[in-house]
Every structure is written in structure tokens, then in C-alpha cells.
Amino acid sequence: MRGAWLVAARELRADARHPDGFATAVTFVAALILVESIVVGPQVARETTVAPALYWIALLFAAIVVTTRSFDRELTDDAIDAVLALPGGRDALYAGKLIALAATIAAVGLVGGVLQIALLDLTLSLPGHALIAVALGVVALPAIVIIDVALTLRLRGRAALVPILAVPVLLPQLVAATNALGLALSGDPTGSLAWSGLLMAIALVYAIVGLTIAGTAIE
Amino acid sequence: MREVTSLQTPGSVARLHGATVILGDRAVLRDLDLEVGPGVTVLRGPNGAGKTTAIRALAGLVPLARGVREVPSDLLYLGHRSHMLHGLTARENLRFFSELRGRTSRAPAYPEALGVGGAREARIGDAIGRWGLSADADRPVERLSAGQRRRASLARLDTEWCGLTLLDEPFAELDDEAVAMLRAALVGARDRGDAVLVASHGHADLDEIAGRIYRLDDGRLV
Numbered sequence: 001m002r003g004a005w006l007v008a009a010r011e012l013r014a015d016a017r018h019p020d021g022f023a024t025a026v027t028f029v030a031a032l033i034l035v036e037s038i039v040v041g042p043q044v045a046r047e048t049t050v051a052p053a054l055y056w057i058a059l060l061f062a063a064i065v066v067t068t069r070s071f072d073r074e075l076t077d078d079a080i081d082a083v084l085a086l087p088g089g090r091d092a093l094y095a096g097k098l099i100a101l102a103a104t105i106a107a108v109g110l111v112g113g114v115l116q117i118a119l120l121d122l123t124l125s126l127p128g129h130a131l132i133a134v135a136l137g138v139v140a141l142p143a144i145v146i147i148d149v150a151l152t153l154r155l156r157g158r159a160a161l162v163p164i165l166a167v168p169v170l171l172p173q174l175v176a177a178t179n180a181l182g183l184a185l186s187g188d189p190t191g192s193l194a195w196s197g198l199l200m201a202i203a204l205v206y207a208i209v210g211l212t213i214a215g216t217a218i219e
Numbered sequence: 220m221r222e223v224t225s226l227q228t229p230g231s232v233a234r235l236h237g238a239t240v241i242l243g244d245r246a247v248l249r250d251l252d253l254e255v256g257p258g259v260t261v262l263r264g265p266n267g268a269g270k271t272t273a274i275r276a277l278a279g280l281v282p283l284a285r286g287v288r289e290v291p292s293d294l295l296y297l298g299h300r301s302h303m304l305h306g307l308t309a310r311e312n313l314r315f316f317s318e319l320r321g322r323t324s325r326a327p328a329y330p331e332a333l334g335v336g337g338a339r340e341a342r343i344g345d346a347i348g349r350w351g352l353s354a355d356a357d358r359p360v361e362r363l364s365a366g367q368r369r370r371a372s373l374a375r376l377d378t379e380w381c382g383l384t385l386l387d388e389p390f391a392e393l394d395d396e397a398v399a400m401l402r403a404a405l406v407g408a409r410d411r412g413d414a415v416l417v418a419s420h421g422h423a424d425l426d427e428i429a430g431r432i433y434r435l436d437d438g439r440l441v
Contacts, residue, residue, distance in 0.1 A: 003319055010315050014306025017359060073305055077360075077368065082302035085278045086320055087292045219282055 003088055007096020008103075014073060015104060021069030022104055025062040029112040032058040037120060046120045052181035055109075055116055056137065056174050062108045063141040064162050067101055067149045075153070084218060094146060094214035098207065101142035109134055125187030133184055133192065136199040137177035143206035144169050150217045173202050231256055231289070232414035233277055233383050238286035240272050240438075247272045249438040250286070255383065257412040259405055259428050263420060264435035270418035271299065273435065274387045277416065291382030293320070295375060298387045301368035303360040309371035310356045313343045317378045339378075346377035350400065365392045373397075376404055384408070384415045390422050402428070 015022060036054045037045040044050055074080035083089045113134065117124060124130055148165040152158040180195035233255040240248040248269050253262075255277075262270050275281045276288060278296040303312045317339055347356040350370040360368055369392045376384065390398055405428050408415045419425055426432055434441050 002321075006315060006319050010304060010307065010311075013311065014304055017306045076305050077303055078298055078300040079302050079304040081275075081278075081280055081298055082296065082316065083319070084280060085294065085296035086316075089319070092319065 001095070003092030004095030004099060007083070007092050008099035011070060011097060011100035012103065015070075015100070018073075021066045022108065024069065025065045025104075025108045026111050028065055029058045029062045029108055030115055032061065033112060033116050033119065037116075042120060046122060048182045048186040049178075051116065051120060051122060051185065052178045053174075055112065055181065056177050058112060059105065059109050059138070060141060060167070060170060060174065061163070062112070063101070063105050063145050064149075064166065066104050066108070067097075067142060067145045068158070068162065070097060070101060071149050071153060090215040090218050091211065093218070094150075094210060097146050098139075098142050098210070101146065102139050105141055106135065106138045109138055122185065124185060126184040126189055126192060129184035129189055129192040129196070130181055132196050133177060133180035133199065136196055136203050137173065137180070140173040140177070140199065140203035140206050141170065143203065143210045144173075147210050147213060147217050150214070153218075169206075173199065173206070176202055233290040233294070233416070234287075235273065235276060235283075236287040236289070238273075238276055238288065239284045240269075240276055240281050241284045242272070242281070246284075247438050248276065251435075251438065251440065253277075253433060253440075254431075255414050255416045256431065257414050258430035259409045259425075260414075260416045260431045260433070261425050261429040262416060262418040262433050262435060264441075265420060267437075268435040269438040270420070270435055271387050272438075274298070274385050274416065274418050277383075278385055293381045294383040294385060295379050295381040296385045296387075297372055297375065297389060299391065301360070301365075301372040303368050303371055305361040306359060308357045309352055309360055309363065309368075309374075310343060310347060312360060312371065313346065313374055313378050314339070316375055317343065320379050320381075343374075343378050346374040347371075349377060350374045351396070366394055366397065369393055370397055373401060373404070376408075382414065384413065386415065386417045388419055389417060390419060398422075 033054060040050065045054065083093050116122065145166050148162045151165065152161045155161060176195050176199040180192050180199055183192035183195060231254050235251050235253040238248050238251040239246060251273060253273060262273060264270050272281060276283060277290055278294060303309065347353055350373060352367060352370055352374065355363055355367055360371065373389065389401055393401065405415060409428055417425060
């Protein structure tokens, strides 16, 4: 785990100096939430089944943006090769990126959530439950997206391939996260926690699968 | 393909045996036997001969389609480019690699250098000074010239100690002063009996330092 924390700290430090990935993701999330809300209309967009879905779709694509940016930085000057050549480097790279990108996506999610609440005048009946749902959902996203970006690392069609690979695998996460957040919005604590429990199991499975295949995917 | 990290051959620090690497539909290495022992080993050949692939195969960065790779677990790979992460300074990059590597098989020879905190920082500071980067070590690496980034990369020779060092075209982008420093570092490594493999198509004077020279062409030894 020490290696993972070192990689995470390195990633977050570089992000803090050049927050272009974060800025792009926040802009993307804001634009997507705004456009989606206009397209479906404010009344529909405020519904507790629709607003969380719009939120998670925006956050999924934001996760792809920040993860792709993170690996682009690794490819500049082949920084990634030096990590991979170290003993335990592949696992440290995956776990470290998972920690750092989850933190970055959480920050993007926080900004996006506040924006959506303000824009649509949403009432958050159970803010604690909503935070649990967002935290668990945010961990699950990079666990899969990192693997997909690693698999397509040096392919020209990466921009198209990553969503194609990620979305089908992340569907259970999107469904569970949308329901957990929707029930937190509508004030159903039991239902929200039940979906959050499922979300936690999904995040755990994704992370274990990711750690298991990260070395091969990166190779 | 078989990969082992413990050394099977006496006197050998690392080796490829019958190594074949296929990239796309092309065999870039063909049944290559390569052995690296203590001292400096030089890998020569024209552009496209497979030198970089051979080094990357030893570093575990490309999979072997066939053959055996035997390397110590603590190896230092310095490739074509600097491996410095943009957004961090040269000092931060050196610190990251040193901390991530932790102790190595050669650590007992340099116990003071692999300590935590002050000892490690002092060693990194020394290496930065030696490679002429004192004025620029705390600037983000993307603001350094290619030659300065290469110097920062080579400073890892002084901050990490490994059973095997792999250098791919290490003289590229270096000025005369840095070339002389690298040459001195290689002579020092040879005199200590460190195992170093250098891939280079120029710098004929390297052959004077080398204990063994391989020539590659079209993925085969010639």
C-alpha cells in the first residue's frame, strides 16, 4: 500500500500544479447538466428519478476525462515506463491512480452536485445518505475506467474505445448509484442505504477485479 | 515464455535466452541470447535493429512471445526519454522514484543513502549538484530543456542502487560536459563491478569501457 500512496501523492501534486484535467471535467459536468436539464425540461429534470441519472451520466464522462488526462501526462516523457519497471510498480500504479482519481472525481462530483442543486432548486431530503451514495459511486468509477484507459493506452481510437468499453461494465454501478441518490433525494433512508450497500459491493468487486488484471491490462 | 527473477546462471546478472518479441505482425527480436554480467555491456546496432526492444524486454516492459528472461528484481531502467512526470520538479521526481523503490539488493553497500528523511534528501541533493541541476531542480520538469531533463533522469544513477542498470541511448540530448560525466559514471560502475547494459549506436569510445559488446541487426545477434 505504501507504493499506492506514493503514486497517489505524486498524481495529486501534479494535478494541483496543473489542474487542467479537473477544470476540464468540471466544465464538462456543468455543461452536460445544463444541457440535459434544458433538453428534458426543468420539471422533468427535477424529478428524483431523473436528476440523479443526469448527475451520474455526467460524472461517468468526467471520470473518463480526468483518467485519460492522467495517463496522457504519464505518456509524456514516458514517465509510466519507469514506474512499471520497478518491482510492484504495476499494482502501485493502479492502486495509486485509483486513490488519486477517486479524490479528483469526488471534487468534480461535489462541484457538479452543488451546481445541479442550485440550478434545479432541488431539495436534498437526506444529505448524509446522498453523500454516502456519491462517495461509494465515485470509488467505483475509476476502478473500471483506469483499466479501460490502460488497455487502450497507445491506441489511436482511445477516445472512442474507452466509453465503449467502460459503459457496459459500469451499468450496474450507474443503476445502483442513481437509485441510492434518487431515494436520498426523495427521503427514503432504508431504500437509499440498501442501494448504497449494493453500490459498496459493486465498488469492491470492481476494485478487486481491477487490481487482479491491472498488470496484464497495462502490459 | 518463462520469466524468472532469481538468477540461474553463475556469473550472470541478467539474460535473455531464445527471446522472441513480436510487435504487431513483426518479429522485432528473434531467438535472441543476451547475457549481462558485472561491468559494462554494450549493445550496438543500426536504427531499428531491436536494441530498444531488447532493453525493454529485460526491463519487463514488453512480453516475450518465446524464450526466457532472467533478471534481478531490483533493476533501474532509463529509456529513450527522461521518465520525469510533468507537473513535478526534478527533485520531486527523484524523491518519488527513490521512495517507491525502497531498499534494493545493493542497499547494504550504501546504507546511509537509502535511509529515510535527511539521508535520502542529502543524497538527492548531492546527485542534483553533481549533474549540474542545482539552479533548476525545483522548477517543474516541463520548463527544463530536453538535455536538463535527461540529466535529471541520469541523476537516478546516484540515488537508486540496483543489481542491474539498463540504459537506452543515454548520450542522446547531452552536451559535452554531461557526456563526460556519464562516461565517468560508467567507468565507476565498471570499476565497482556493477552490471550495466548500454544500448547505443554512437559513441565508439564506449567500447573501451565495455567488457562485452553485442551487435544486433534485424532482431538477431550478428
